[in-house]
Amino acid sequence: MPELRTEEMTINMGPQHPSTHGVLRVELVLDGEIVVDAIPHIGYLHRCFEKHSESMNDYQQVIPYVDRMDYVAAMSNELGYAIAVERMLEIEVPERVEYIRVIMAELQRIASHLLAIGTYGLDIGAFTPFLHCFRDRERILEIFESACGARLLYNYIWVGGLSHDVPSNFKDKVRDFINYFPPKIKGYNDLLTYNKIFIDRTADVGVLPPEVALNYAASGPVLRGSGVDWDLRRNDPYSIYDRFEFDVVVGKGEMGTVGDCWDRYIVRVREMEQSVRIIEQAVEQMPDEGDVKAAVPKRIRPPEAEIYARTETPRGELGYYIISDGSMSPFRVKGRSPCFVNLSVLPAISRGSMIADIVAIIGSIDIVLGEIDR
Amino acid sequence: MVETLEQFLPHPLLAIIMHAALPMVIVFPYVLFAVWLERKVSAHMQDRLGPMRTGGWHGWSQTIADMIKMIQKEDIVPSRSDKFLFKFAPFLAFMGAYAAFAVIPFSSEYIGAHLDVGAFYILAVTSVVTLSILMAGWASNNKWSLLGAMRTSAQIVSYEVPTVVAVLSVIVATGTLNLMTISEMQTGTIFNWLIFSNPFLLIAFVLYFISSLAEVNRTPFDLPESESELVGGFQTEYSGMRWGMFMLTEYADMLLVSLLGSVLFFGAWNSPFGDFMSGPVWGVFWMVSKGMFFIFVMMWLRWTLPRLRVDQLMDVCWKYLIPIAFINLVLVALWEMLF
Amino acid sequence: MKRYFKDIWDSFYTIAIGMGVTFRHLFRKSVTIQYPDIKPELTERARNRLYVNMDDCIGCDQCSKACPVNCITIETVKAVPPDDLGVTSTGNPKRLWVTKFDIDIAKCCYCGLCVYPCPTECIKMTDVYEFSEFDRHNLVYNYSTMTPSEVEEAKGKFEKWQADKAAAKKSSTEKKKEGSEKPKAKQQESGEGKRSDSPEDKKSES
Numbered sequence: 073m074p075e076l077r078t079e080e081m082t083i084n085m086g087p088q089h090p091s092t093h094g095v096l097r098v099e100l101v102l103d104g105e106i107v108v109d110a111i112p113h114i115g116y117l118h119r120c121f122e123k124h125s126e127s128m129n130d131y132q133q134v135i136p137y138v139d140r141m142d143y144v145a146a147m148s149n150e151l152g153y154a155i156a157v158e159r160m161l162e163i164e165v166p167e168r169v170e171y172i173r174v175i176m177a178e179l180q181r182i183a184s185h186l187l188a189i190g191t192y193g194l195d196i197g198a199f200t201p202f203l204h205c206f207r208d209r210e211r212i213l214e215i216f217e218s219a220c221g222a223r224l225l226y227n228y229i230w231v232g233g234l235s236h237d238v239p240s241n242f243k244d245k246v247r248d249f250i251n252y253f254p255p256k257i258k259g260y261n262d263l264l265t266y267n268k269i270f271i272d273r274t275a276d277v278g279v280l281p282p283e284v285a286l287n288y289a290a291s292g293p294v295l296r297g298s299g300v301d302w303d304l305r306r307n308d309p310y311s312i313y314d315r316f317e318f319d320v321v322v323g324k325g326e327m328g329t330v331g332d333c334w335d336r337y338i339v340r341v342r343e344m345e346q347s348v349r350i351i352e353q354a355v356e357q358m359p360d361e362g363d364v365k366a367a368v369p370k371r372i373r374p375p376e377a378e379i380y381a382r383t384e385t386p387r388g389e390l391g392y393y394i395i396s397d398g399s400m401s402p403f404r405v406k407g408r409s410p411c412f413v414n415l416s417v418l419p420a421i422s423r424g425s426m427i428a429d430i431v432a433i434i435g436s437i438d439i440v441l442g443e444i445d446r
Numbered sequence: 447m448v449e450t451l452e453q454f455l456p457h458p459l460l461a462i463i464m465h466a467a468l469p470m471v472i473v474f475p476y477v478l479f480a481v482w483l484e485r486k487v488s489a490h491m492q493d494r495l496g497p498m499r500t501g502g503w504h505g506w507s508q509t510i511a512d513m514i515k516m517i518q519k520e521d522i523v524p525s526r527s528d529k530f531l532f533k534f535a536p537f538l539a540f541m542g543a544y545a546a547f548a549v550i551p552f553s554s555e556y557i558g559a560h561l562d563v564g565a566f567y568i569l570a571v572t573s574v575v576t577l578s579i580l581m582a583g584w585a586s587n588n589k590w591s592l593l594g595a596m597r598t599s600a601q602i603v604s605y606e607v608p609t610v611v612a613v614l615s616v617i618v619a620t621g622t623l624n625l626m627t628i629s630e631m632q633t634g635t636i637f638n639w640l641i642f643s644n645p646f647l648l649i650a651f652v653l654y655f656i657s658s659l660a661e662v663n664r665t666p667f668d669l670p671e672s673e674s675e676l677v678g679g680f681q682t683e684y685s686g687m688r689w690g691m692f693m694l695t696e697y698a699d700m701l702l703v704s705l706l707g708s709v710l711f712f713g714a715w716n717s718p719f720g721d722f723m724s725g726p727v728w729g730v731f732w733m734v735s736k737g738m739f740f741i742f743v744m745m746w747l748r749w750t751l752p753r754l755r756v757d758q759l760m761d762v763c764w765k766y767l768i769p770i771a772f773i774n775l776v777l778v779a780l781w782e783m784l785f
Numbered sequence: 786m787k788r789y790f791k792d793i794w795d796s797f798y799t800i801a802i803g804m805g806v807t808f809r810h811l812f813r814k815s816v817t818i819q820y821p822d823i824k825p826e827l828t829e830r831a832r833n834r835l836y837v838n839m840d841d842c843i844g845c846d847q848c849s850k851a852c853p854v855n856c857i858t859i860e861t862v863k864a865v866p867p868d869d870l871g872v873t874s875t876g877n878p879k880r881l882w883v884t885k886f887d888i889d890i891a892k893c894c895y896c897g898l899c900v901y902p903c904p905t906e907c908i909k910m911t912d913v914y915e916f917s918e919f920d921r922h923n924l925v926y927n928y929s930t931m932t933p934s935e936v937e938e939a940k941g942k943f944e945k946w947q948a949d950k951a952a953a954k955k956s957s958t959e960k961k962k963e964g965s966e967k968p969k970a971k972q973q974e975s976g977e978g979k980r981s982d983s984p985e986d987k988k989s990e991s
Contacts, residue, residue, distance in 0.1 A: 200810075227898065
């Protein structure tokens with residue numbers, strides 16, 4: 073048979089594309105349906121977050137901007153920033169605040185993972201799990217709304233405390249949720265996780281070997297999906313995470329190879345179960361009475377210093393590098409975005425796969441463009 | 447039936463046109479209803495309500511409003527597209543789908559064309575849809591559309607094989623290609639239906655149903671459109687009523703394969719209760735309700751399942767459906783020979 | 786070969802389970818509400834449109850400073866002795882005419898940071914969330930209750946007061962340093978035709 077003359081086709085996936093999760097643009101070089109190369113281009117959602125922070129009047133004003141980095145997990149972002157500034161100021165926050173923060177951060181983790189697995193189903197072509205996830209996420213948002221009045225961008229965790237105390241029925245609401253939620257996970261598993269077509273689409277696709285994941289400094293579920301047992305909540309405990317008992321979920325390659333898309337997906341599903349465990353313990357231990365603000369000066373003026381504080385957000389290691397020049401506003405705020413780092417593995421793991429796999433891989437990395445571009 | 451119409455109408459040509467337009471009476475309201483039903487089914491499966499406002503009761507007139515909106519929309523033709531093919535493709539698609547209704551026996555009294563090769567005709571004429579999709583994808587001058595169109599042609603051409611073999615199983619069992627004759631053979635109670643006459647025809651039906659899903663591009667085989675990968679596949683550049691025509695075709699195709707399925711396996715226009723509720727008018731009722739049941743199952747599947755990948759799609763066809771279909775054909779023939 | 790049949794079985798089995806889940810949901814009560822007809826109940830702390838109770842505003846500019854997106858613009862004029870603006874409901878004396886209190890709600894990011902520093906609790910976030918407009922300019926809310934003529938009047942009074950004060954000061958300094966050179970007072974025409982406004986006075990005012 074004479075050899076067919078074929079040529080590669082370059083095609084733009086995004087920035088306007090239903091499954092690039094925002095405004096990511098991936099330049100695909102295709103040989104038929106096979107991807108020869110995938111080059112992500114970012115920057116379509118750049119809002120000068122870091123530069124803005126430098127021109128704020130005080131450290132508190134940065135928090136609404138921090139919310140808007142990873143807008144589906146705003147609580148976790150606030151927590152990281154608050155911890156960073158608190159370490160600079162060397163202040164201790166009250167016990168009750170720590171518990172509320174942990175509960176909020178873990179609820180946020182569940183909410184964020186629900187969105188991740190829901191949209192992942194959508195990427196693969198299943199529509200229904202997405203709305204089921206939203207139904208349950210709504211319950212978490214209701215708890216947040218009752219606590220701080222906002223549903224998405226909370227501005228709740230402040231430097232040295234919280235904006236409000238939680239409402240009086242907070243514990244009951246959280247208990248209701250942790251009783252309601254675990255059976256729903258089974259529903260997702262029946263509908264999506266163990267579906268044969270879903271497994272076929274995700275197992276052995278986009279395999280990220282542990283060494284590669286470490287070389288790219290991936291973190292969060294992407295790293296754990298590759299079987300690396302690393303979770304900042306346990307390995308470098310911040311806040312009061314060292315008081316709780318929970319397992320770090322890692323991918324085991326149950327349906328295919330370790331580090332495939334299914335592993336990254338299942339890590340998220342099981343992390344939700346672990347978050348429920350943490351919340352259960354935190355609600356039991358949380359003191360009923362107490363102050364929700366530490367003794368923070370009205371004008372936050374950290375000493376001249378620089379600090380890097382890192383926390384485990386739903387997407388991985390979120391670090392804040394803050395330089396203070398001793399004035400009211402930060403000299404420099406740099407966010408170490410987990411999504412940005414995780415996205416960098418895309419070209420490495422997508423070569424040789426198909427177009428539909430690119431969608432599956434991007435979905436399994438679970439990026440939020442607001443955080444990548446900042 | 448043409449003869450009856452000729453008696454009332456001044457010109458025989460008018461009678462023929464009228465006769466040919468009769469399936470429209472079913473197809474158009476059906477499409478409006480099916481789109482509404484799809485929205486409702488999907489909504490309730492997802493704990494939502496779906497359209498509730500337009501027209502009062504559960505938004506029954508939502509699709510009518512949508513259709514009026516689509517007709518009013520600007521007809522956008524991309525400047526670098528192949529204009530003639532681009533404009534013509536939606537009509538060709540609908541032509542292909544509609545032409546196939548000619549041999550569907552809607553009732554004991556009504557069939558568009560009494561063809562002796564009805565089943566063969568349907569299988570042949572539905573292939574026109576492939577052509578139109580390819581045409582639309584190519585003419586759009588858009589890489590995503592092209593990818594969608596290429597996927598479609600590969601998919602439909604492959605899946606025609608198991609469909610044909612499954613239909614062939616019925617032909618082997620009945621010995622005729624005439625769909626009216628096949629329907630008449632199933633008169634009587636539910637046990638006269640072909641699906642119960644031969645255990646291997648049950649397998650043939652499952653094969654037929656799966657491959658017909660692929661033929662009409664429904665989930666889990668909706669790769670040509672696959673909105674999360676190819677944006678909209680071959681429909682990416684279409685808008686307004688031209689897009690509406692593709693939608694119409696998709697739903698008409700769904701009805702077609704469902705009706706064909708009920709003719710071949712589920713007793714066509716026959717009542718399941720023997721003489722009870724049978725007759726030409728009841729025939730239409732039974733035919734449409736059997737069709738609607740399969741359409742409901744298709745919707746049910748669509749809102750449950752993820753989508754296959756293009757190579758897995760081919761695997762399912764060539765490695766699973768086709769070998770099983772051929773083995774099944776032999777078994778059907780053996781059963782017919784022995785009993 | 787075993788794998789082949791297992792795959793077929795798995796496909797049918799898992800699809801059937803999934804279909805069972807969706808079928809059960811078909812008859813479940815919907816979790817959504819028919820929004821414009823039924824409105825969701827918002828919590829007490831709901832953070833939506835900003836509202837300013839101008840009766841209580843003392844024009845301290847704290848909210849404007851706290852705003853991270855600078856959506857609040859406040860201009861004030863000092864109230865001069867014969868006018869007494871009274872006290873707010875929290876007991877703070879009002880000393881400034883708030884001639885301009887604009888909130889560009891299109892810029893507002895609903896963070897609520899402006900609410901906390903307010904000494905009189907007059908700016909707050911309400912549960913009103915339906916306020917879309919066809920024209921973006923309609924989203925600039927003018928909360929100031931003063932009419933333009935009132936603003937002019939207040940400004941005039943203040944300038945007059947300032948001028949009087951400056952004149953008094955000048956005369957007192959002149960008395961002190963009799964014979965010394967007179968400080969040059971820059972003549973400025975204002976809307977009401979008031980006399981003068983020296984840079985020194987501005988400095989002392991601030």
